[in-house]
Amino acid sequence: MMNEILLFIAGLVGGAVNSLAGGGSFIVFPALLFVGVPPVLANASNTYAALPGYVSGAVGYWGAMRAYKDRLITYGIVSALFGYVGAELLLVVSDEQFSLVVPWLMAFAVALFVFGNRINAALRARSGGTRGMKALGAVLLLALLAAVCVYGGFFNAGLGI
Numbered sequence: 001m002m003n004e005i006l007l008f009i010a011g012l013v014g015g016a017v018n019s020l021a022g023g024g025s026f027i028v029f030p031a032l033l034f035v036g037v038p039p040v041l042a043n044a045s046n047t048y049a050a051l052p053g054y055v056s057g058a059v060g061y062w063g064a065m066r067a068y069k070d071r072l073i074t075y076g077i078v079s080a081l082f083g084y085v086g087a088e089l090l091l092v093v094s095d096e097q098f099s100l101v102v103p104w105l106m107a108f109a110v111a112l113f114v115f116g117n118r119i120n121a122a123l124r125a126r127s128g129g130t131r132g133m134k135a136l137g138a139v140l141l142l143a144l145l146a147a148v149c150v151y152g153g154f155f156n157a158g159l160g161i
Contacts (some may be wrong), residue, residue, distance in 0.1 A: 003035040011049065018053050023113055025050065025157035026106075039098045040090060047156035075145060082146040086153020102155070109158025 010031035014024030025046050032042035058065075065072065090098075112119075152159040 007031055007035060014049075015053070018050065023109075023158065024053075025159075026109070029157050039095045039102060040093065043090065043098070043155060043157075050156060050159075074142070078142055078145050079149045082149035083153035086150040086155075088153075089150070090154045105151075105155045106157060108151075112158055 010028050014026075014028035014031075016024070017027060018024035028049060029042060029046045032045060033039060037045065068075075148159070
């Protein structure tokens with residue numbers, strides 16, 4: 001009964017954190033591990049639990065996304081394809097292998113949380129320039145999107161950040 005209460009509280013707090021700033025997985029994922037859920041299953045459960053937030057975020061930001069409607073199909077295809085690659089990768093690793101990479105993935109997610117605004121500002125400052133630089137920027141953006149989607153398909157924690 002205590003495990004269920006802990007998970008219920010972690011879910012509420014994690015959901016609240018996700019709705020405010022992202023990062024609720026830093027609460028929910030460790031809580032699942034603490035109560036004995038195997039690492040890969042805890043990761044998949046955490047990702048599934050975050051799904052309604054992603055859907056409501058897409059609905060809530062639909063107006064802002066309209067400005068990018070010309071890129072939405074391309075971004076959607078890249079996201080679906082590379083997210084699928086990440087999910088397939090998760091299906092072939094053992095709990096032991098996954099446990100070895102989790103600390104590194106969590107450190108990466110924390111680094112994104114801490115330095116995300118600085119990274120965005122640096123990218124924005126360098127986004128202008130010649131036509132060739134804009135094309136290179138577009139290719140690099142798609143490559144970064146692909147990498148983020150593989151990460152998100154494999155390990156959801158920190159993805160909302």
